[in-house]
Amino acid sequence: MTHDLLVIGGGINGCAIAREAALLGLGVVLVERDDLASHTSSASTKLIHGGLRYLEQYEFRLVREALGERERMLAIAPHLVHPLTFVLPHDHAVRPWWMVRAGLWLYDALGFDSSLPRSRSLKKADAGYQAPLKQTYRGFVYSDARVDDSRLTVLNAVDAAANGAEILTRTGFERAERSGDHWRATLSDGRTVEARAIVVAAGGWTTEAMTAMGMPPRGHLRLVRGSHIVVPELFEGDHAYIVQQPDRRIVFAIPYPGGTMIGTTDVAVDNPADAVISREETAYLCEAVNRYFRRQVTPADVVSDWSGIRALYDDGAGAAAEVTRDYVLELHDDGAPVLGVFGGKITTARALAEDALTRLAPALGFDAHPVSRARVLPGGMIAEVETLARQVAERWPFLDAHAVDRMARAYGSRLVEMLEGVESDDDMGKTLPGGMSEREARFLHDTEFARTPDDVLDRRTKLGLRMSEDERQAFGDWWATAYPAD
Structure with missing residues (x-):
């Protein structure tokens, strides 16, 4: 059987492309050597945002697209994407007040169709925003949105x-060769997949994968590490x-969960x-x-951390922080086509996917x-999370x-789907370490491609953040008994 499309990479870009292609009626296979969202797509700052700071690099098109996608994501994933108010204390030594005000005005203008509040100056009535800070700052308040990045990836x-794509996790891409008008790809489990086209959305491994099929990319990647830490709560609210x-x-x-997340860094890596x-x-x-908060923290206070490698398109910028966050799609169509994906961000993954399929359509x-x-x-067929939670609690x-x-x-x-047939607490099964029920854990295995304890605790949920090593081990023991074949 020859599929229409083989997607290499189970991060946000690969999953969004597989979804877009399946919705268009194409036969799709996606391969991911680890778990979905196991690398950069679960190591972000957990934001759906336009990228206020990108205005300094004159990335107006990217910011406008991202703000449009932010509005779209609020509508299509109301359980995962939620408005978030940002307070921006103004330090006059860094950027002039007028520059920040102008940037926020432009941010509002580019997001002219947004349902979120427009930016404004900090007011005397904003004592709650000022209280955690060392001093009373002039500053600004503006809006963006937050997201559970790994769940967004999984739901794509x-x-x-659900629309016919085959999702193969723990299955790596090894090599591929052209055979007439299609590709024959060899996977890590020895299987061979034939496809009319290949999309390489493997993040930092995109160059390696394209080279393995004899199609070294014309463009280059800049690998930039972004790291985050979680410390005890710096502020309330x-x-x-x-x-x-x-x-x-x-x-x-x-x-x-567990405190306050602080991020991110920009460190060039090889x-x-x-x-x-x-x-x-x-x-x-x-x-x-x-520099800003009354509650001071040291490295000894860090309760958890994570890092992700941003595989950005090399636009020649000097500093890592200045490299474009826009995406570039590189199409090789002199024969069975290959599309390489460079760069991109979680906010614009859906738009990237739409663009990718448009590029592949003629071939x-x-x-x-x-x-x-x-x-x-x-899961997005809800008016608001609070209403759903109340209805579930009543039922x-x-x-x-x-x-x-x-x-x-x-x-x-989808919570209602999970609870179908549940009439008593016994129907939920026993409570596992971390507070999850057996029923929820099995739901994640059966419907969300979870195959290891870490898939469940770290990516499908964030329960692992609050668990001790003994609790994680006990959960792992239960999983090994429940799913020995995994």
């Missing part, structure tokens, strides 16, 4: 699979802060596997927030019309209220 794959640094970079401080935070990055992030002979712009992601009153709220935010309307 879930929707792709659901808002976040964006603080300017003397080196002109900006750092976010965002509420996160190896896509070099996704481990350095001591210098940890110190930098601590110093970044210590494959199909109509690449828009199919995902208004299509709700799995299943024996469930723990905190668990209902967490699951409503994770699964949206």
Whole structure:
């Protein structure tokens, strides 16, 4: 059997492309050597945003597209994507007040159709925003959105699979060769997949994969590590802060399970596997927030951290922080086509996917019309999370209220699917370490491609953040018994 498309890479770009292609009726196979979102796509700053700082690089097209996608994501994934208010204290030594005000005005103008509040200046009435800070700042308030990045990636794959795509995790791409008008690819499990076209969306491994099929890319990647830390809570409330640094970079401080997330860094690296935070990055992030917040932190206060490698298109910029975050699609169509994906960001993955299918359409002979712009992601058929949680609590009153709220935010309307047939607490199975029920764990295995304890604890949920090593081991023991074949 010859498929229409083989997608290499199970990050946000690969999963979005597989979804777009499946919705267009193409036969799709996606291969990922690890878990979905196991690398950069689960190591972001967890934001759906236009990229305020990209205006300094004159990336107006990217910011406009990202702001449009932000509005779209709020509509199609209301269980995962939520508005987030940002407080921007103004440090006059970094950028003049008028420059920041003008940048925010332009940000609002480019997002003219946004449902979120427009930016404004900090007011005397904003005492709650000022309280955690060392001093009273002039500054600004503006809006963006937050997201569970790994769940967003997984749900793109879930929707792709629901529309006929085959999702193969723990299955690596080894090599491929042209055979007439199609490709014959060899996978790590020995299987061979035939496809009319290949999309390489392998992040930092894109160059390696394209070279392995005899199609070395014309463009080059710049690998930039972005690291984050979580420290005990720096402030109360659901808002976040964006603080300017003397080196002109900006750092976010965002509420996160277990405390406050601080990020990110921009460190050039040579190896896509070099996704481990350095001591210098940890110190930098601590110093970044210590300049502004009353509660001071040290590296010893860090309760968790993560790093991801951004595989950016090399546009010749000098500093890593200045490299474009826009994506570039490189099409080789002198025969069975190959499309290489360079760069991109979580916010614009859907738009990237639409663009990718438009590029492939002439070579494959199909109509690449828009199919995902208004299509709700799995679980998104809700008005608001709070209403869903209340309805679930009324229908299943024996469930723990905190668990209902967490699951409503994770699964949206799919929570009702998970609970189908449940009439008592016994039907949920026993409570596993970390507070998850057996029923939820099996749901993740059966419907979301989870194959290891880490898939469940670190990516499908964030329960692992609050678990001890003994609890994780106990959960792993249960998983090994429940799914020995995995």
